[in-house]
Amino acid sequence: MIHRSVYQLREADPHTWAIPRLAGRIKAALVEIQLDEYGAGVTGRMHQELFKQTMTWLSSLPNRAYGIGLRRLGGDAAATAFYLAASSSGRPGYALHPMESSPSYRQASRARLRDILIGAARDLAVERGWENVRMADVARAAGVSRQTVYNEFDGRGGLAEALALREINQFAAEVRSRLFGHGGDVRAAGHAAILHTLQEAARNPLVHAILTGARGRADELLPYLTTRSGAVLATAGAVIEEWAGVHVPDLEPKTVTLAAESIVRLTVSHILLPLASPAESADALADVFVRLMR
DSSP: OHHHHHHHTTTTHHHHHHGGGOOHHHHHHHHHHHHHHTGGGOGGGOHHHHHHHHHHHHOSOHHHHHHHHHHHTTOOHHHHHHHHHHHHTTOGGGTTHHHHHOHHHHHHHHHHHHHHHHHHHHHHHHHHOGGGOOHHHHHHHHTSOHHHHHHHHSSHHHHHHHHHHHHHHHHHHHHHHHHHTTTTOHHHHHHHHHHHHHHHHHHOHHHHHHHHHTTTSOOSSGGGTTTTTHHHHHHHHHHHHHHHHHHOTTSOHHHHHHHHHHHHHHHHHHHHSOOSOHHHHHHHHHHHHHHHTO
């Protein structure tokens, strides 16, 4: 309801802006629609006022609720303050224009929508396997139209890529934390990062769904760990190179790059085909990492 209020309090205004820019029957039709939107001149029948009254029934401080809604939608403190001031003056419908004009607001709104869609896709993939997830299912789970999902990702392939990249980035952030947490101790840093990756992959429901769901048939997500693992290699490799540049700066860049690529490939292979426990594999791979970093 809070999110809806951001639109409802000024839904008629953008259309009114268009009236002087139209002509003929189209202009007449829009004027007729706007007449109803603005309550035919009766303040209490304006759609804006009716919605505001509904919000008043739901909350004793509707304007403050609207302000919270702006924060949730990406508006900063200044946008919220501006909105609240306009609400107090009885003209909340015009208060959103500065925020809607802001590129940062638009970008934040799109990023939030994208995050919601990817989150919905992830939940569905974990629940039923990616091969059984349709774009319409994602749209329904996120509360948007199917076209909105297609507009954002241009099909299942784009959504699969976005889902895989988000998971990879989250893994990489945790790897970075483990590496930097052990400073220049190459073995301790490598062991901590590798062990966390193997343990997290073993209990990560999406990774489990990818590996078990792909057995015996094609899966759009599995290649991001195998034949299309460029994103994994680039993202994880960049983290290792960053850590090495800070804590073991005397190593040749070529040595670090080769060590990073090699240890990432080995770690991924242990995720795909684990032959020992994460602890045992991490011990062995940490020793390899030390040798590669010489």
